Amino acid sequence: MAKKIALGLVGVLVALALVLCINTWRQGSRQLTVEAIPVLPVDEAGAAQRLGEAVRLRTITSRDDANLSADQFKQLHALLQNRFPKTHAVLKREVVADYSLLYTWKGSNPDTKPILLMAHQDVVPAAPGTEKDWATEPFSGTVKDGFIWGRGAWDDKGNLMAQMEALEMLVASGFQPERTIYFAFGADEEVGGLRGASKIAALLKERKIRLDMVLDEGLLITQGIMPGLQTPVAVVGVAEKGYLAVVLKMAAKPGHSSMPPPKGTSAIAMMSAALKRLDDEQLPGGIRGVAGEMFATIAPEMGGFSRVALSNLWLFGPVVQKQLEASASTNAVLRTTTALSIVNAGNKENVLPGNAEATVNFRLLPGDTKEQVIERTRALVADATKTDQFELFALPGAVDASKVAPTDSAQYALLNRTIREVFPGTLVTPGLMIGATDSIHFGDISDHIFKFSPVRAGPQDLPRFHGTNERISISNYAELIRFYHRFLTQGAAAPRN
Numbered sequence: 001m002a003k004k005i006a007l008g009l010v011g012v013l014v015a016l017a018l019v020l021c022i023n024t025w026r027q028g029s030r031q032l033t034v035e036a037i038p039v040l041p042v043d044e045a046g047a048a049q050r051l052g053e054a055v056r057l058r059t060i061t062s063r064d065d066a067n068l069s070a071d072q073f074k075q076l077h078a079l080l081q082n083r084f085p086k087t088h089a090v091l092k093r094e095v096v097a098d099y100s101l102l103y104t105w106k107g108s109n110p111d112t113k114p115i116l117l118m119a120h121q122d123v124v125p126a127a128p129g130t131e132k133d134w135a136t137e138p139f140s141g142t143v144k145d146g147f148i149w150g151r152g153a154w155d156d157k158g159n160l161m162a163q164m165e166a167l168e169m170l171v172a173s174g175f176q177p178e179r180t181i182y183f184a185f186g187a188d189e190e191v192g193g194l195r196g197a198s199k200i201a202a203l204l205k206e207r208k209i210r211l212d213m214v215l216d217e218g219l220l221i222t223q224g225i226m227p228g229l230q231t232p233v234a235v236v237g238v239a240e241k242g243y244l245a246v247v248l249k250m251a252a253k254p255g256h257s258s259m260p261p262p263k264g265t266s267a268i269a270m271m272s273a274a275l276k277r278l279d280d281e282q283l284p285g286g287i288r289g290v291a292g293e294m295f296a297t298i299a300p301e302m303g304g305f306s307r308v309a310l311s312n313l314w315l316f317g318p319v320v321q322k323q324l325e326a327s328a329s330t331n332a333v334l335r336t337t338t339a340l341s342i343v344n345a346g347n348k349e350n351v352l353p354g355n356a357e358a359t360v361n362f363r364l365l366p367g368d369t370k371e372q373v374i375e376r377t378r379a380l381v382a383d384a385t386k387t388d389q390f391e392l393f394a395l396p397g398a399v400d401a402s403k404v405a406p407t408d409s410a411q412y413a414l415l416n417r418t419i420r421e422v423f424p425g426t427l428v429t430p431g432l433m434i435g436a437t438d439s440i441h442f443g444d445i446s447d448h449i450f451k452f453s454p455v456r457a458g459p460q461d462l463p464r465f466h467g468t469n470e471r472i473s474i475s476n477y478a479e480l481i482r483f484y485h486r487f488l489t490q491g492a493a494a495p496r497n
Contacts (some may be wrong), residue, residue: 024311029300034417036424040485042478047165048148050083051477052141054157055150061122063191066098069122073099073187076121084164086171091183096203099187100196105167107180112494113212114180116446117484118197119160120189120217120438123152124466133468147471155465156217158472159453160185162480166488169481177492179212189438192397197438204445211446213411215487216439218451219431221423224458228306229298232426234419237433237451238412239290240440241332242364242401245341246377247357248274249391254354261352268345270385271356275340277384278360278377285335287313287321289366290404290432294333295320297429332434336365336373359395363434366401370394402440403447410495411448418487419454422479454483 057076062068077095081088092104099121107114126138136142136149143149152158163183182204186196204211218237226233252267260266264273287295299310309316324330331337338360345356362373374394382388405412407430416428433451442449456476464470472480 024308027300027311030297034420037421040482042481044478048143048474051148051161052143054161055141055152058139059122060125061188061190084168087167090171097195097199101185102200103183105181107177109178109494112179115491116182116211116214118184118216120156120186122187122190124190130468135469147473149471153472154470159217163484165481166484178494186438193438198441201441213448214439214442214446216437216451217453218433220455220457228302234426234428235431238430239366239404240402240433242399244362244370244398245395246360250356255352257350267353267356273384274381277380282338283336291333294429294431301427333432336368337363364401370398405448422483422486454480
């Protein structure tokens with residue numbers, strides 16, 4: 001009997017192994033087959049110096065003061081006009097809300113829907129006290145050791161200036177687009193884009209303009225970041241997570257610390273219980289939606305057990321998900337995240353405060369709405385504190401996640417093909433943008449919004465984003481120019497039946 005059971009188990013294991021092998025083999029590559037194009041000659045030294053000039057302008061934005069850095073924004077506008085004269089001689093230029101820019105390159109075919117390229121002019125400041133840690137002064141725009149250094153070199157003046165460099169080359173060559181192409185350069189992306197990109201989107205909507213596609217900054221060309229995959233991977237954001245900040249206020253009878261109230265009934269105790277519950281019971285995650293499509297796309301390109309596991313999530317899904325949840329960056333693409341960001345209570349060690357206040361930040365996955373998250377939060381807090389005597393409300397600026405741009409579209413194929421042509425051997429996969437971009441304001445006038453920056457990044461580069469020693473290599477910056485030149489050349493053509 002034991003022998004028969006053993007043989008049966010062996011048979012089951014062999015059958016399971018066969019199923020896994022067949023499933024893995026059936027998951028063929030989803031990569032487009034394209035030929036690399038000739039490398040476009042670019043004035044790398046001149047382009048690097050021009051980007052350095054833009055970086056030297058301290059276009060720091062403020063949520064409350066629309067005119068902060070006004071002189072710096074105006075100097076940047078003048079720099080663009082002086083360094084790209086041919087572009088400004090041909091394109092229509094409009095200033096929106098004082099500091100944001102909208103360019104229009106009129107196409108020869110008015111029956112073709114236009115496209116829009118985006119970037120933003122504003123930057124975040126260098127964190128106070130970190131200036132000494134920079135290899136160069138944070139706004140030096142220094143070109144040395146093969147890099148352009150300074151705040152904005154990557155985020156996002158690199159994209160803005162690369163678009164202008166490519167545009168200047170095309171205009172100088174006499175190129176004429178069939179479809180109209182817009183360029184939108186907001187001035188307050190780092191604080192939500194409500195004065196810049198939002199106003200530009202409203203202006204285009206008022207003009208009854210429907211965009212065929214939008215390309216904004218976003219995810220990158222990564223290498224050495226995805227476990228089990230050393231090939232460069234271009235991750236194209238096809239959706240953007242929503243944003244919700246919820247304020248929670250707890251009230252209790254104030255008093256002297258020598259006579260504390262019953263356990264768990266002080267303002268701080270109730271707030272602590274509420275925050276612990278919210279942190280412990282985060283919204284459920286899963287390898288589905290955009291995350292599911294991303295892993296299905298890269299699975300055939302991986303080797304070893306990683307390929308087997310991602311190709312057979314019906315069996316290995318729980319194990320893979322647990323591993324992904326262990327990393328902050330991959331956990332963020334699986335769920336609506338909960339972050340406890342601000343807590344205030346008390347001002348003297350021997351006084352029990354009558355009030356405690358906290359702010360909780362949620363980044364919403366497509367499919368989770370602001371209203372659902374607020375109601376769930378309210379229920380968890382009530383259960384944790386055993387009271388409904390608290391105040392809970394959302395701060396201004398809350399927004400649901402964007403629509404998901406379809407990857408089976410001609411628009412995505414254009415972007416996919418351009419990446420593979422300009423960056424030979426690079427894999428392309430859809431992904432979820434976990435940060436905020438200006439393009440979220442354009443959802444009403446386009447169904448095809450993509451968030452992608454052709455910037456190369458390894459593990460050592462990610463801390464530079466909004467961090468110390470921001471930089472971009474001169475060779476990569478030249479690739480940005482080539483990418484936008486190719487994308488504009490192909491995207492400017494009217495669709496062929």
